[in-house]
Amino acid sequence: xxxxxxxxELEGSAFSRFMASKGGRxxxxxxxxxxxxxxxxxxxxxxxxxxxxxxxxxxxxxxFNLCPVAPMWGGHFIGAKYCGTRAPKQ
Numbered sequence: 001x002x003x004x005x006x007x008x009e010l011e012g013s014a015f016s017r018f019m020a021s022k023g024g025r026x027x028x029x030x031x032x033x034x035x036x037x038x039x040x041x042x043x044x045x046x047x048x049x050x051x052x053x054x055x056x057x058x059x060x061x062x063x064f065n066l067c068p069v070a071p072m073w074g075g076h077f078i079g080a081k082y083c084g085t086r087a088p089k090q
Contacts, residue, residue, distance in 0.1 A: 013075075020065060020079035028062030 018024045032055045039051030061067060065079035 016067070016070060016075050019067060020081075025062040025065060025079075028058045032056065032059035032062065 019028070035055030035058065036052045037055075039048040039053075039055060042048070043051055057068075066077060067075060067079055068077065071077055
């Protein structure tokens with residue numbers, strides 16, 4: 001399977017492509033874990049639990065490669081649309 005993709009053929013901004021890449025997905029999961037940790041340890045109480053619950057959103061978007069805000073600026077909800085594989089040209 002050829003994973004070489006001409007970046008000029010891909011849609012979206014450089015930021016969108018980064019966030020859909022493996023590195024961007026790792027960043028989203030790490031940010032979610034940080035939000036959960038801060039909610040539980042720094043804020044605490046009911047507000048901390050609410051913040052921790054919100055931290056599950058970036059984790060889920062990173063794990064499932066989704067971007068719920070991308071459609072607002074014309075992007076794809078599914079991150080794989082930015083880094084899909086292309087068949088080699090004949």
